[in-house]
Amino acid sequence: MHARLLRFAAAVAIAAAGTLTWAPAASAEASETPPPASAAPAETPAPDAGTVEITTKDTAGDPVPGATFLLLDSAGQEAGRGQTDAQGRVTIPDLAPGTYRIKQTASGSPFHEAVADHDVIVTPGATTRLTITDPFKAAKVLLQAKDDTTGKLLPGATVNIGTGTSTLLTLTTGAKGTASGDLPVPSRSTKFWVVETKAPIGYDLYKPKKTFTAGPGAPVTVTVTNAKTTTAPKPDPSDKPTHKPTSSPSGPDEPSSGTGGGTGGGTATSAPSSHAPDADSSSVSATPVGDSTSKAPTGSLAHTGADAAPWLIGGAAAFIATGGGVLLLARRSRTDTRPDDPAES
Numbered sequence: 001m002h003a004r005l006l007r008f009a010a011a012v013a014i015a016a017a018g019t020l021t022w023a024p025a026a027s028a029e030a031s032e033t034p035p036p037a038s039a040a041p042a043e044t045p046a047p048d049a050g051t052v053e054i055t056t057k058d059t060a061g062d063p064v065p066g067a068t069f070l071l072l073d074s075a076g077q078e079a080g081r082g083q084t085d086a087q088g089r090v091t092i093p094d095l096a097p098g099t100y101r102i103k104q105t106a107s108g109s110p111f112h113e114a115v116a117d118h119d120v121i122v123t124p125g126a127t128t129r130l131t132i133t134d135p136f137k138a139a140k141v142l143l144q145a146k147d148d149t150t151g152k153l154l155p156g157a158t159v160n161i162g163t164g165t166s167t168l169l170t171l172t173t174g175a176k177g178t179a180s181g182d183l184p185v186p187s188r189s190t191k192f193w194v195v196e197t198k199a200p201i202g203y204d205l206y207k208p209k210k211t212f213t214a215g216p217g218a219p220v221t222v223t224v225t226n227a228k229t230t231t232a233p234k235p236d237p238s239d240k241p242t243h244k245p246t247s248s249p250s251g252p253d254e255p256s257s258g259t260g261g262g263t264g265g266g267t268a269t270s271a272p273s274s275h276a277p278d279a280d281s282s283s284v285s286a287t288p289v290g291d292s293t294s295k296a297p298t299g300s301l302a303h304t305g306a307d308a309a310p311w312l313i314g315g316a317a318a319f320i321a322t323g324g325g326v327l328l329l330a331r332r333s334r335t336d337t338r339p340d341d342p343a344e345s
Contacts, residue, residue, distance in 0.1 A: 049094045050122035052080075053129045054102070056088040058112055060187050063088030064134050066108025071120075072101045084108065097124045107134050111188065111216040137217035138182035143171045145178075145200060148225040153177025157206075158198035159224060163190055172198075185216045196224050204229050 052071065056064040064084065071080040071092055079100060082090035099121050104114040112134040122128055145157030158172040161183060171179040183192070191213050199205040203226035214220045 048097075048125035050097055050124060051091060051093045051127040052095060052100070052102075052120055052122060053089065053091045053127055054082075054084070055129070055131045056084050056090075056134060057131070058134050059136060064107065064109055064112055066106070067104060067114075067132075067134065068106040068108065070103045070105055071095070072103065074099060095122045097122050102130070104132065104134075109134070111136055113137050136185045136187070139185050139214035139217065140219040141169065141171070141181050141183045141214075142219070142221045143173060143179040143181075144221065144223045145173045146223060146225050147203075148227045154200040154203065154226060156198070156200040157196060157224060157226065159194055159196045159222070161192055161194050161222070163192050168192075173200075183214060183220075185214060189213060189215050194222050194224065196226075199226055202229055203227060 054069055056067045058064055063086070065086050065088055067084045067088070067090075069082055069084075069090060069092075070078060073079045073096075079095060080092035082092050084090045099119060102118040102120055104117075107114045113136070115132055115134060118130065118132065120128055120130055141161065143157075143159060145154040146152065147154060153173070154177050155173050155175050157177075158170065160167045161169040161171070163186070169181050169183050171181050173179045191211060194210040194212070196206040206224045206226050210222070210224070212220060212222060
């Protein structure tokens with residue numbers, strides 16, 4: 001019996017030794033804890049993010065609130081979006097470095113136009129600032145050219161429209177006498193001028209400078225009036241002369257064909273011939289007085305018979321007196337030279 005007790009005590013001791021040996025092993029395994037996730041090294045370090053800040057204003061320098069923008073990455077995927085505040089500013093953060101395309105999807109104003117797409121480069125840890133100017137919507141212009149009397153629309157009229165010293169739009173009326181176009185507007189209310197540079201065919205140029213006021217997106221009608229061109233009447237062919245004028249007009253003093261003098265000359269030479277007593281007197285009057293006075297010199301006007309008559313009469317009287325004196329001297333000379341009478345000898 002004593003031997004049984006020894007064997008039981010040995011078994012108990014063996015069992016106790018096995019329990020003590022397993023417990024520390026289990027305790028050691030339980031004390032091991034996994035390292036925290038933050039301590040685990042990353043495979044590739046993430047780059048610093050960047051930010052894009054957009055400021056929107058109009059051509060007058062005023063902010064444009066409510067404008068909506070969308071950012072697309074190089075793959076065309078949306079990377080961010082935003083809307084401008086009352087100061088016209090919007091910020092889009094947490095962007096990986098790279099190149100992005102900015103699209104303005106809405107202007108947020110009935111007076112402004114959205115701009116075309118922009119590219120922007122985002123750098124690590126920096127803010128990229130971009131200013132965008134939204135233009136005002138263009139005014140819709142309708143041009144009309146009219147006859148100032150009938151009001152008929154006229155084609156072919158060209159006008160320039162501008163403001164200040166700048167020409168912003170040029171229009172030419174078509175076959176219906178009208179033309180239309182978009183007029184850029186630099187402010188909410190702008191004063192423009194209109195000048196016609198080419199008139200319709202058959203009409204005078206409209207010279208006055210007209211003015212009008214237009215706003216963004218507003219329709220406006222511009223009218224110029226033209227007066228018909230006044231031309232001198234063409235000569236009537238029936239009014240032309242039917243005969244050609246003579247090169248040298250004939251006058252009363254011109255000699256007729258076949259004679260040596262005119263009418264006045266004939267009268268002047270007839271008087272001496274009728275009173276000449278003999279051939280001696282006719283030899284004195286051989287000079288044709290009518291020929292020297294009746295014909296007008298070349299390049300001068302012809303003299304009339306009435307102007308030459310007193311001179312012709314005086315000349316004829318002088319010739320007669322001279323002829324009489326010569327005849328008297330001749331008779332005396334014959335008397336003085338006559339031979340003595342034979343009876344007296």
